[in-house]
Amino acid sequence: MGMDRRKFIKVAGFSTLVGLGGKSAFELLFPGELEAAFQAKPEALKGKRWAMVVDMKKMDEATARKCVEACHKVHNVPNLDNPINPKDKVSSEEKVRWEIKWIWTEHYHNAFPGTEYEHMVEKVAHLPFPLLCNHCDNPPCVRVCPTQATYRRPDGIVMMDMHRCIGCRFCMAGCPFSARSFNWRDPRPFVKEVFQEYPTREPGVVEKCTFCEERLAKGQLPACVVASNGALIFGDLTDAKSKVREALKEKFTIRRKPFLGTNPQVYYIV
Amino acid sequence: MAGNGNYKNEFGVFAEKPKVQKKIYDRNRVFAGLAIFLVLVTLPLWNNLGKVVPAPKPSLDTPAIQKLAVKDKKCVEPTPWMRANHMQMLVDWREEVVRNGPRDYTASDGRKFAASLSNTCMDCHSNKSQFCDSCHNYVAVTPTCWGCHLDKEKKQVAKAEAK
Numbered sequence: 001m002g003m004d005r006r007k008f009i010k011v012a013g014f015s016t017l018v019g020l021g022g023k024s025a026f027e028l029l030f031p032g033e034l035e036a037a038f039q040a041k042p043e044a045l046k047g048k049r050w051a052m053v054v055d056m057k058k059m060d061e062a063t064a065r066k067c068v069e070a071c072h073k074v075h076n077v078p079n080l081d082n083p084i085n086p087k088d089k090v091s092s093e094e095k096v097r098w099e100i101k102w103i104w105t106e107h108y109h110n111a112f113p114g115t116e117y118e119h120m121v122e123k124v125a126h127l128p129f130p131l132l133c134n135h136c137d138n139p140p141c142v143r144v145c146p147t148q149a150t151y152r153r154p155d156g157i158v159m160m161d162m163h164r165c166i167g168c169r170f171c172m173a174g175c176p177f178s179a180r181s182f183n184w185r186d187p188r189p190f191v192k193e194v195f196q197e198y199p200t201r202e203p204g205v206v207e208k209c210t211f212c213e214e215r216l217a218k219g220q221l222p223a224c225v226v227a228s229n230g231a232l233i234f235g236d237l238t239d240a241k242s243k244v245r246e247a248l249k250e251k252f253t254i255r256r257k258p259f260l261g262t263n264p265q266v267y268y269i270v
Numbered sequence: 271m272a273g274n275g276n277y278k279n280e281f282g283v284f285a286e287k288p289k290v291q292k293k294i295y296d297r298n299r300v301f302a303g304l305a306i307f308l309v310l311v312t313l314p315l316w317n318n319l320g321k322v323v324p325a326p327k328p329s330l331d332t333p334a335i336q337k338l339a340v341k342d343k344k345c346v347e348p349t350p351w352m353r354a355n356h357m358q359m360l361v362d363w364r365e366e367v368v369r370n371g372p373r374d375y376t377a378s379d380g381r382k383f384a385a386s387l388s389n390t391c392m393d394c395h396s397n398k399s400q401f402c403d404s405c406h407n408y409v410a411v412t413p414t415c416w417g418c419h420l421d422k423e424k425k426q427v428a429k430a431e432a433k
Binding site: 038162198200201 | 362364366368369370371372373374375376384385388389417418419420422
C-alpha cells in the first residue's frame with residue numbers, strides 16, 4: 001500500500017491530536033467519571049503544609065509521657081518492656097537495638113546537639129523534649145528510598161507506605177533525627193492492648209510518625225496533640241490564622257539541626 | 271573375511287563395519303529405577319484420583335451480617351464481581367488510601383464505604399478463618415495481608431498468648 005507524504009502527515013497529526021486530547025475530551029463529556037470512585041471524607045482536615053509547635057513552657061514529664069502513650073497506643077507501637085508473654089522479655093541491650101519509637105523524649109543536649117553550653121539554664125537542660133519525625137520540607141529519607149515507600153505528600157507529611165518498604169534501612173541512615181525504627185522482630189507479642197482500627201507492622205519494615213494522617217483524614221487532630229493539654233500545637237503553616245502561625249509569630253522558636261538543610265517542620269518554644 | 275565388506279566412510283573403504291555394542295547396561299535395574307521414579311513423582315495424582323474435594327463454601331454467618339436487613343445483605347459491589355475482583359479492588363483501595371489520600375469509596379450503586387480492609391471488610395466478615403481462608407486454602411494462595419492487618423477474630427489474641 002502506498003501513501004504519499006502529505007497523507008501520512010495528515011494521519012499522524014490527527015492521531016496525535018486524538019491521543020493528546022483523549023483524556024481531556026473524556027473529562028469534558030463525562031466530568032469526574034474517571035476519578036469518581038474515591039473522595040476524601042467531608043470532615044477531613046485539609047492543609048497545605050502541616051507543622052507542629054512544641055511549647056516547652058507547658059511540657060513536663062507527665063505530659064510528655066501521656067503524649068507518647070497516646071501515640072503508641074493508637075498506632076500499635078510495640079512496648080518491648082511489656083510483652084504479652086513474660087517469656088518474650090528482652091534484655092536492655094536488645095531493647096536499645098530493637099526499640100520502636102514514633103515519639104519519644106530526650107534532654108536538651110541530645111535534642112539539639114552542638115547548641116548546648118555549660119552553665120545553661122538548668123530548667124531547660126532537664127526538660128523532656130518530645131522528639132518525633134520532623135516532616136522535613138527537604139526530606140533526605142525520601143531521596144534515598146529506592147522503592148518510594150517513603151514519599152512526601154502534597155500537604156507536607158512525609159508518609160510511609162508499608163506495602164512497598166523492602167527494609168533496606170537507607171532512610172534510617174539518611175534521617176539525621178533518628179526518627180525511624182526498623183522492625184527487627186514481630187511487634188505483635190509486644191502489643192498488649194491491640195488498637196483494632198490500625199494495623200501493626202511486620203518484621204522487616206521501617207516505621208515512623210505520620211502526623212496521624214489517618215486521624216486527619218477523619219477530621220481529628222494527631223493523638224499526641226490531643227493528649228498534650230495544649231503543649232503541642234498542630235496546624236497549617238500556609239494559613240496565617242492557624243494556631244501554629246500564631247504561636248510562631250508570638251514566640252521565638254528553635255528547630256532540630258536546621259543547619260543540615262532538611263528544613264524540619266517541628267518547632268520548639270523554649 | 272567375515273561380513274559383506276565394502277563398508278565405506280569418508281576415510282576410505284573398509285572391510286568390516288566396526289563393532290559397537292548396542293545395549294543398555296544393567297537394563298533391568300535401570301527400567302525398574304525409572305518405574306519407581308515415575309510412580310513416586312505421580313504419587314500425589316494417584317493418591318487423589320477419584321476423590322472429589324468439595325468446593326469451598328465461605329461462611330457469611332457473622333453477627334454483623336445477620337444484623338443487616340435482607341435487602342441490605344449485599345457486599346460493597348455485586349457478589350459475582352467481588353468474587354472475581356476483590357483482590358484488584360483491595361489493591362486499588364490500598365493505592366488510593368495510602369498514596370493519594372481519599373478514603374471514601376463510592377460503589378457502583380452509589381453507596382459510600384470507608385476504603386479499609388480491617389475496618390470495612392472485616393467488620394462484616396469477622397470470620398476470617400471461615401470466609402477468607404476457606405477459598406484461599408482451596409486454591410493455595412497465601413495473601414500477605416495478615417502480617418500487618420488485624421483480622422478482628424478473637425483467635426488472634428489467644429494465639430499470641432499461646433506463643
